[in-house]
Amino acid sequence: MGDIPLIPPRTPFLVQTHTNTQLRSSYNRFKFNFTINKETAGMSSDDKPEIIERGAKKNEKEEGEENSGFLDKVKEFIQDIGEKIEETIGFGKPTADVSAIHVPKINLKQCDLIVDILVTNPNPIPIPLIDINYLIESDGRKLISGLIPDAGTIRAHGSETVQIPLCLIYDDIKNTYEEIQPGSIIPYKIKVDLIVDVPVFGRITIPLEKKGEIPIPYKPxxxxxxxxxxxxxxxxxxxxxxxxxxxxxxxxxxxxxxxxxxxxxxxxxxxxxxxxxxxxxxxxxxxxxxxxxxxxxxxxxxxxxxxxxxxxxxxxxxxxxxxxxxxxxxxxxxxxxxxxxxxxxxxxxxxxxx
Incomplete structure (x- = not known):
């Protein structure tokens, strides 16, 4: 006959038995504790979901506060990093000012103006001057307006004078505003928006204004x-x-x-x-x-x-x-x-x- 495989002996399944007296005593203790808990809480068993719900709301609130605090810390961290980069590399917002207004030509037909704007770039790299928006008005009346795209580049750590040529046609002004008479002097306000692109800051609009007077000449x-x-x-x-x-x-x-x-x-x-x-x-x-x-x-x-x-x-x-x-x-x-x-x-x- 062949060899018979050996089967390991089974571990005996132990069953714990209790006498009737022990079971009754345990039941009575459970019943007593359950009753005391209900009376102490002053509520029915139906109120247990409400207790759980309040606990959940409290947990959600705490989690929300924790998330909000975490996001605030992230924002502060990013802002701090940006400031450190700005301090280290030297990025800053450019400045501009209307330095002069020239009148190269004036006669009975038109008045030519050239507006000089001095733009200073404090950054270590050149910045592009994307657009120039301009408007000339007199006592709230628009005389001319326009847009100059791709106006050039401002060199790094330097200043550039940007010139804006403007032309006022007197017939257009007099035909639009009849109250403006030949021989008079009218006030004007030049409004200029310089739009530049600066690393870290992105696109920035620099608004400028300059007031003055122009004549509407009349022949003698x-x-x-x-x-x-x-x-x-x-x-x-x-x-x-x-x-x-x-x-x-x-x-x-x-x-x-x-x-x-x-x-x-x-x-x-x-x-x-x-x-x-x-x-x-x-x-x-x-x-x-x-x-x-x-x-x-x-x-x-x-x-x-x-x-x-x-x-x-x-x-x-x-x-x-x-x-x-x-x-x-x-x-x-x-x-x-x-x-x-x-x-x-x-x-x-x-x-x-x-």
């Missing part, structure tokens, strides 16, 4: 009050034009130069360019003596009316170069259909005394 009125002969002959006559200039602007004009051409009886008698320095008060009148030489025989029969002292028709046009509080201007002068008188040198009348 010109008249030839009279013509005085210094030397008269049919071949050549030397005379002096007695000009009357009226400044209709709310600002003074400093006359620097004058160029002109004159027509008598429809015939040109010539013109000239000359340097002339004289102040023309705002809303005032000034007189200029301008020499001229012409040939009376070229005027035909009209010369006899001139000699007889009758009124002589004339026209005149030219330009005056003036200085103003807002810059240099070249203003046109023009007169058509005027009438003047011819006077001999030495003639006395009340009109000669100004």
């Amino acid at each position: 009125d010109v008249d030839i009050d009279k013509i005085k002969f210094e030397k008269f002959s049919f071949e050549e006559t030397v005379a002096t034009l007695h000009l009357k200039l009226e400044n209709k602007n709310d600002f003074d004009l400093g006359l620097n130069a004058l160029d002109y051409e004159v027509w008598l009886c429809g015939e040109s008698i010539g013109g000239a360019e000359l340097a002339k320095t004289q102040k023309i008060e705002k809303n005032g009148i000034t007189y200029l003596d301008v020499p001229i030489t012409f040939r009376p025989k070229d005027l035909g029969s009209a010369i006899w009316d001139m000699i007889r002292g009758k009124g002589t028709g004339y026209s005149m046009k030219g330009n005056i170069d003036v200085s103003t509080p807002f810059g240099e201007m070249k203003l046109p002068i023009k007169k058509e259909g005027g009438t003047t008188r011819l006077k001999k040198k030495g003639d006395d009348d009340d009109d000669d005394e100004e």
Whole structure:
């Protein structure tokens, strides 16, 4: 016969037995304890879920406070790290200021402005100037606005002057706002938003404002009050034009130069360019003596009316170069259909005394 495998002996299953007296005693103790617990709590067995629910709410509150405290600590940690990086690397917010406003060109049609903005970059790397938004307004009325994209880069640890060219077209302003009259001075406010991109901080908008005044220039009125002969002959006559200039602007004009051409009886008698320095008060009148030489025989029969002292028709046009509080201007002068008188040198009348 083959070998029979050995089977390990089973561990005996022990059953603990109790007498009836022991079981009854244990039951009575359990019953007594259960009753005491109920009376002490002052509640029914149905109230046990409420106790559990309150305990759960308390646990949730404690967990929420723990989570909130944890997030606050994380935020403080991140902020502290950012400040340490900023201190170590040297990142900071750029600054800007309107350093100057230039008026390179001003005339009866338009006023060109150039706004200089000094931008300082304290960072160790160049920062891009993403956009420039600008607005010019006068007493709340928008004159012009616009956007300049990709305006350049500000070098590291340095400053750059950013120039913003602006152009005010007077016809556009007067057509939009009828109450703005030629010859007046209006207040303006320039608003500029510089948008830059800075590491650590991200995109930053730097708002700037600058106030000032701009003129709405008006051309002067010109008249030839009279013509005085210094030397008269049919071949050549030397005379002096007695000009009357009226400044209709709310600002003074400093006359620097004058160029002109004159027509008598429809015939040109010539013109000239000359340097002339004289102040023309705002809303005032000034007189200029301008020499001229012409040939009376070229005027035909009209010369006899001139000699007889009758009124002589004339026209005149030219330009005056003036200085103003807002810059240099070249203003046109023009007169058509005027009438003047011819006077001999030495003639006395009340009109000669100004």
